[in-house]
Amino acid sequence: MSVPTQPAAPAWPIDLKTALLLTAGVATTLVIFALDLILPLGVAAAVPYVVPILISMWLPWRTAPLAFAAAATVLTALGYFLSPPALQGTPLWVVVGNRLLSVFMFGTVAVLCWWRQRYADQLDQERARLRSVIDISLDAIVAIDERGLIQSFSRGGERLFGYTEREVLGRNVSMLMPEPHRSRHDQYLDRYLRTGESRIMGAGRMVEAQRRDGSVFPVNLMVGEVNAGGRRLFTGFVQDMTERERARSKIHDLQIELYRIGRLSELGEIASAIAHELNQPLTAISNYVRAGANMARTLEGDAAAKVILLMDKAVQQTDRAGQIIRRLRQLIGRGQAELLPVSINDVIGDACALALIDTRQKGINVSFDLTDALPDVLADATQIQQVIFNLVRNSVDALHTSERREIVVRTAAGANGDIEVSVSDTGPGLPPEVEERLFMPFVTTKPNGMGIGLSICRSIIDAHDGRIWGRSRPEGGAIFAFQLPAHEGAEMEQ
Ligand code: ADP
Numbered sequence: 001m002s003v004p005t006q007p008a009a010p011a012w013p014i015d016l017k018t019a020l021l022l023t024a025g026v027a028t029t030l031v032i033f034a035l036d037l038i039l040p041l042g043v044a045a046a047v048p049y050v051v052p053i054l055i056s057m058w059l060p061w062r063t064a065p066l067a068f069a070a071a072a073t074v075l076t077a078l079g080y081f082l083s084p085p086a087l088q089g090t091p092l093w094v095v096v097g098n099r100l101l102s103v104f105m106f107g108t109v110a111v112l113c114w115w116r117q118r119y120a121d122q123l124d125q126e127r128a129r130l131r132s133v134i135d136i137s138l139d140a141i142v143a144i145d146e147r148g149l150i151q152s153f154s155r156g157g158e159r160l161f162g163y164t165e166r167e168v169l170g171r172n173v174s175m176l177m178p179e180p181h182r183s184r185h186d187q188y189l190d191r192y193l194r195t196g197e198s199r200i201m202g203a204g205r206m207v208e209a210q211r212r213d214g215s216v217f218p219v220n221l222m223v224g225e226v227n228a229g230g231r232r233l234f235t236g237f238v239q240d241m242t243e244r245e246r247a248r249s250k251i252h253d254l255q256i257e258l259y260r261i262g263r264l265s266e267l268g269e270i271a272s273a274i275a276h277e278l279n280q281p282l283t284a285i286s287n288y289v290r291a292g293a294n295m296a297r298t299l300e301g302d303a304a305a306k307v308i309l310l311m312d313k314a315v316q317q318t319d320r321a322g323q324i325i326r327r328l329r330q331l332i333g334r335g336q337a338e339l340l341p342v343s344i345n346d347v348i349g350d351a352c353a354l355a356l357i358d359t360r361q362k363g364i365n366v367s368f369d370l371t372d373a374l375p376d377v378l379a380d381a382t383q384i385q386q387v388i389f390n391l392v393r394n395s396v397d398a399l400h401t402s403e404r405r406e407i408v409v410r411t412a413a414g415a416n417g418d419i420e421v422s423v424s425d426t427g428p429g430l431p432p433e434v435e436e437r438l439f440m441p442f443v444t445t446k447p448n449g450m451g452i453g454l455s456i457c458r459s460i461i462d463a464h465d466g467r468i469w470g471r472s473r474p475e476g477g478a479i480f481a482f483q484l485p486a487h488e489g490a491e492m493e494q
Contacts (some may be wrong), residue, residue, distance in 0.1 A: 025052040036079035041086035042095045046076040049219030055111045069110035073103045140238040144173045163210035178210040226419040275325040286318040313468040341376040341487045351388035375486040383460045390453040391423040391480045398427030422481035
């Protein structure tokens, strides 16, 4: 047998408060009517009808006082006919006048009540409008009284501090400040009330605020004062300055970094000059040692063979020193972009000679998988070196926390005859927050990083009509690669 489902209880058309007020209003009206019927005509028994009219003012219907006044008028008229006769000697005009004055009073009170309610409704609307404006504001707006107790707390305040309005109402506003202001705020307020001196009144000021979780953050605080019904209220506008401060410190860091880069380019010029100066003595040393080696070759014996060997090594080392200086000058020097057919494998060799300078100490194993006989690319060799240098250095940086430390630099012929260069590593791969915005400037996860390396790489590769990308590898680590168009006619030249 199926159980019939209970129909849902109908929602009460009125709430409990309204029901109680309505009952009180109707009951008082009936009691007054009963009294009127008991008391002789001429006694002003209808006057108390003013009480239910006033009670009806709190009912949700704005016309309730008028309805109660109308009912009181009807009952007053009825009472005239049904009440016991007037006491002896009471003239009729007194009895009738008494009733008419009562009715006039009901009307006046009802109209005044209706007017007052309309005014209260307007105030409510104004308040709701003001509240919505306050709540839309991203800033926290906190009103306190003379004792520092919170009277209102905007939505912005809830978002900023992590408290709900209910939690903070009536509590001391010092709960939103860190020490030492927390313990001193009552004194500040006291001093202001006594002397009228304040550092934050009217003008904004940078101070610290404290969230519910205890974290402290910078805010700009501005306080205004109002006199409401004889009470002094203070309204504080609290603007979160965290982002602005962060941006400011970032700009500061960038300025320092730019200054450093500026110094670096000065150093580059000095390095160029030194390289130039060193070239001569290096060439001279190389020539002397070569001449010495030639002379030693005319001698005989084991010792002579050893001297020749050592001198050959000295020549090799001087040549190597010369090469390093030449590469340094190339990498640092700015100069105009010069597009020439170059072998990508040679460019990689030059860039890596510098980029891998400290990898052995860091326990990093670098391997090259370079495809032979690739066509040349039309490129500015120095700029492409900078790209490879940056990709390899990023891999070196990424590997410092990894157990397996390997970098592979690869070249291959890509689709459409493009040349592809890739640098892969066994580091942690790309952080997810960076992956989307990899080539945008100022994206970095390094404490001292500038986040401009990859964006520069991209603009260089774009200027070469190439394409660059980077991603995490499924097997772990990251891979960055770029493609450059092969130099047209390279095949013919080959
Ligand atoms: P910077 O090196 O100054 O941080 P880059 O533009 O060169 O600037 O790199 C941006 C960010 O990309 C790095 O901070 C890092 O988070 C990420 N990244 C670049 N290369 C790698 C890599 N090989 N492995 C992991 N993350 C990398």
